[in-house]
Amino acid sequence: MRFLILVNMFLLFVYGGYGQQRTLTGTVRSEIDGQPLVGVSVIVKGLGGGVVTKEDGSYSIGITNARRLIFSFIGYQTQEVTLGASNTIDVSLLKSNRTLDEVQIVGSRNANRTKLNSPVPVDVIDIKTLQETAPQVSVTQLLQYISPSFHSSVSGGGDAASATSTVQLRGLGVDQVLVLINGKRRHKSSNISWGGLGNGATGYDLNAIPTGAIERIEILRDGAAAQYGSDAIAGVINIVLKQNTDALTLNTTASSRRRGDGISTRTSTNYGVKLGDRGGFFNITGEFATQSVSRPVGHDSVGLYIGPAYGGGANTRGFDQIYTKEIDDAILASRGIDRHFFDQRGSTNKAIDGLLFFNALVPLKENVELYAFGGISHRNSQFTAVYRLPGWTERNNTFIYPDGFLPAMENIITDKSLGIGIKGRIRGWTVDFSNVYGKNDFGNEITNSLNASMGQRSPRKFDAGNYNASQNTASLDFNRYFDQVLKGLNIAFGSQYRVETYQIIAGEEASYSKADLQPIYRVDTTTAGLPYLVNLGSTPLNGLSPGSQVHAGFRPSNEVNVRRSIAAAYADVELNLTSKWLVSGALRLEHYSDFGSVTTYKANTRYSFVNWLALRGGINTGFRAPDLAQFYYTETSTTFQNGVAIDQVTANNVNPATKALGIPSLQPEKSKGYTAGLTSQPVPNVEFTVDAYQIDVDDRVGNTGRFSATDQNLPLDVRNLFIQTGTVQAKFFYNSFSTRTRGIELTGSYNFLLENGGRATFLVGANFLKTKLTKVNTPAGLEAYRYIIFDASEEARVTSNIPAQKITLQGTYRYQKFNILLRTVYFGKVTNVSQLNANFPQPDYYYQTFSPIWITDLSAGYQFTSKIQATIGANNLFNVLGDYTIPAPGSNVSRIPGPGSTQAGTTTGIQPFVRLSAIF
Missing domain, CATH: 2.60.40.1120 (Carboxypeptidase-like, regulatory domain)
Structure with a gap:
């Protein structure tokens, strides 16, 4: 319909x-x-x-x-x-005052290239128009609903990952896409994501960039490691900042969910001034956003707690003949509360964001200009976990929390970046020397919690430590266009030197300690018969959960402060052999201080048969070095299997337990990609592109499945890891699998003016892909653990957890002071896999496939004056929620299930919004 x-x-x-x-x-x-x-x-x-x-x-x-x-x-x-x-x-x-005003499209260093005559598929997205009309306000959600090959999701793993929205292209990992700002490499988030798209990976947090600072976003849907460096396996996202001057722009949006919860606001202010009379400018943007707590979507009883609360081993079994629902209800009544007291929160965190960005350029003299860009964002995001019930005797202390507690994790995220460079023209060559620095810092504060193993001595609030990552990239680039060589030759070459750092700082002792550990000694005697004690390790006495609930703090043994350097050189050539035939190629050499050298290449061609039809295609190789966080990150957290809380540890790649188990050191991922497609302008104002692609990625880094403390065959170092951390399951980083992704992308647009002066636009986009597993790398000696090294949930994550089909249809109409947007997006089916246990040699899993959904947006705007416009509308107009979760047979169901699919990135239901825009 x-x-x-x-x-x-x-x-x-x-x-x-x-x-x-x-x-x-x-x-x-x-x-x-x-x-x-x-x-x-x-x-x-x-x-x-x-x-x-x-x-x-x-x-x-x-x-x-x-x-x-x-x-x-x-x-x-x-x-x-x-x-x-x-x-x-x-x-x-007439000649421009700015002789270096070269606007390049990502994927080419030729200033004359456009998205249609490019030999690779490129989307150019006008953020200004979307910011005025679309229901979405964040960068990731704007792209989610307009770009068919783009996907973003709030991590389903909770913890710090729920504070970020990682992004991906063409169904590949969040760490296999490269993000640029004004054509310069941006730094990643320091956070490792758990669950969802980025399980065990660090990605780019685009929401650290204010939407109001962005002029346009270019998405290169093709491997480009040879042009731009490591990570660009799936493609490149280039964010171009605003340069406008002499205008003050205000934009504020507020939205709510169906029941009046989850209210969000975002307000941005942008202003630019001229610097001199030769094209210089200073543009600055401030943005402030808030997000309120939301309830689970679905009918009003979704998320309602229905299991044992005050006794009966509440987290291990349901009601029984001894502890009945009647007894539980009587206790609830005596406490003056009902089961809504234990309700879950929904899919969004409570958050407050403040962002400030600038973009500037100063002409120094003819053919020389100084430029700079960057900004800072400070964000507080609060995640709340599953309610710790009063009857969870190993996780709660009823003297502290008689009715249990809802632990919260406060993430304090500070993101800083600064790019500065000088560009000039020397003997026909454009020379660009730049340095870009960025740092992302994650603080972790646990509130309304406790360390159960400490008993009544436990604090309620914990400093769980923090971690940060930085990147500094110095670049020297040369570029020149020779119009007399055949039909035009563009040559670019340059070098880069990049330094990356990663640091973990321990939290306070109470946030990680297992307070009931006691040493075990054996009495032995010397040859002279003198007795002495031999330390045999330690053992827990009471089985109470260690560390701060929701997220245990980092231990002193987890602390790291590491760095690596990368030197690179590249060459990039485009040649028009004839007016109809373009060939291009790039070669890049990179040397990593911890991996050695690697060479990547890319070759593309485009041929125009007639003015309205051209074919294009190419081949490329890619490379991604494991992030420093994947080498050194360690955490202890709680997961739920079949309704039962399980403490687990993620051991880093240099942990003695990792080595003892036989997990090899991490190695780089390598890829090879192929594309073939066509571009067409069959009639005026109509554009159409079709591109097929294949991407093979070898030795992808992921997380193993969970090794169990009940397995007596595990090495001593692994069993000691369980005792020291108070956990019962462990997982590790490893190059565990290889994949092949094939797909077809379609884009089209039709723009036209009506006789009454109205303007209409119709856009269509689609991506159909399939990712399959091509290899599992089982370490020698661990063949019996094949289905734990790479488990079914990890396979589903990379093959079926995101929609294999996505179709976007959008129409807009503007007439005088009135405008309207109508858009519908099809998200294909997904399959989720839940692990039920950690049985050896193969755990049990539960599979559920969620049906496809259509999400429809509608907005209407009216321009009251030449400076002020108001817009109202709704995201997910028809309140489409998708299939509800069906619990696994025999599972310990303690909450009424709700919609379980998040094909659209998050499940919010209908979200009405109102927006006010002004320009002065």
Whole structure:
């Protein structure tokens, strides 16, 4: 039904769009010498796409109901021409004051490249338009609903991961995509994600960048490690910051969920000023956002606690003949509470974000300019875990919390970045020297909690320690375009030197201690018969859970302060053999201080058969070094298997237990990718692309399954790890598997002007992919642990936990002061796998497949004055929630289940919103 509504809307636009069509022709020349300019962009004002001028400066463009043409070219001032009766329009462009004003599309270092004549698939997304009309406000959610190959999700693992929204392209990992700011490498989050897309990986937290600071986002859907360096296996996301001046922009949005909970707000302010009269600028953006606690979506009883609360071994079994529901209800009544007292929270954290970003450029003299960009964000995000019930005797102390407690984890996230560079032109070469620094810091504070093993001596609040990661990248880049070599040659080359650091700082002792451990001694005697004690280790006395509940703190033995350096050199060449045939290639050499050297390459070609049809394709190799966090991160946490709380430890790659078990040291991931596709402009104002791809990734880094403390065959160091941490299961980082991903991507757009002056746009995008497992790397000597080394839940995470099909349909219409957006997005089915136990040699799992869903957004805006616009609408207009979770047969069900699928990245239900935008 929703699909038909959007299609009918589109057909209505098309019907209304058929007016008088005509073809405009002309020639564009330089005003200085009268020479024709090739590659000038010619578009109809208000529409995207357009055409570019040929070798003789000529162009031909079909129009319908158009009023103005815009001519733009690198190094020249943009010119806008009002149309008259003539079908011939010749234009002379003036030189720009900024001689280095080169706007490059990611994937090419040729300033004349556009997304349609690029040999690789590139999406260029105008954030300004989306920020005015779309229901979403964060960077990740805006892209989630507009880009078919992009996927983002709040981690299902909870803890610190729920404070970030990691991103991925083409179904690959969150650490297999590279993010750039203004074309420069950005630093990653220091946090290891658990659950969801990024299990055991660090990714980019795009929500640390204010939406109001972004001009556009370019998404390169192709491997580009040879061009931009490690991590770019699936593609590259380039965020281009605003440069506008002499305008103050305000934008504020508020939204709520169905029951009035989960209220979120985001307010941004952007302002720019000119610096001098040669194109200099300083643009600054401030943004403030809040997120309130939300209830679980679904019917009003979802998440309601229905199991034993005050006794009966509440976390190990249900009601029985001794401890009945009647007894439990009587205790609840005597305490003056009901079962809603133990309700779960929903899918969002309580959060407060403050962000500040800037972008600046100062021309120093002719052909030389200084630029800088960066910012700081400070965010507080509170995650609450599963309610610790009063009857959970090994996790609660009823003298401290008679009715149990809801532990909370406060993440204090500080993100800082600064890029500075100088660009100049020397003998025809553009030379760019830059240095970009970034650091991400995660603090972990546990509140409303306890360390059960300490008894009544336990604090309620804990400093669980913190961790941080930084990256400093110095680059020297050279670029030049030779227009006299065949039909145009662009050469780029350069070098980089990057330093990465990672640090873990221990928390207070109470946050990690196992207070009931006692040493075990054996009495032995010397040869002279003198008795002495031999320390045999330690043993827990009471079985109470160690450390702060929700997240145990880092131990002094977990502390690390490590760094590595990476040196790189690259060459990138694009050659137009003819006016129709483009070939390009890149080669990159990188040397890691901890891995040695690696070489990656890329080759692409594009051939235009006719003006409206071109084929493109290529091959590339990629490389991703394991992040320092994957080497050195260790944590102790609580997971739930079949409704039972289980304490588990994640041991890092240098832990003695890891070595004793036989897990090899981490190695780099390597990839090979292939693409083939076509681009087309079959009729005026219509663009269409189709691209097929295959990406093979060998030796991907992931987490093993869980080794159990009940396994007496495990080495002594592993069994000691269980005792020291008070855990019963352990997992490890390892290059455990290889995959092959195949897919097809489609994008299309149709822009047109109506006779009444209205403007309409229809967008379509789709991605159909399939990832399969090609190899499992079982270490020698651990063959019996094959299904624990790489378990079914990890396989599902990389093959079926995200939609294999995603389709986006969007229509917008603007008429005078009124605008409307209607969009529907199809998210394909997903399969979730829950681990029920840690049985050897193969644990038991429960599988559930969740049906596809359509999520529909609607918004309508009205411009009250030339400066003020208001917009109202809703995300998920029809309150689509997807399938409800079906508990595993025989499982210990203690809460009424709700919607279990998160194909769209998070399950929120309908979210009405209101927005006010102003520009002065």
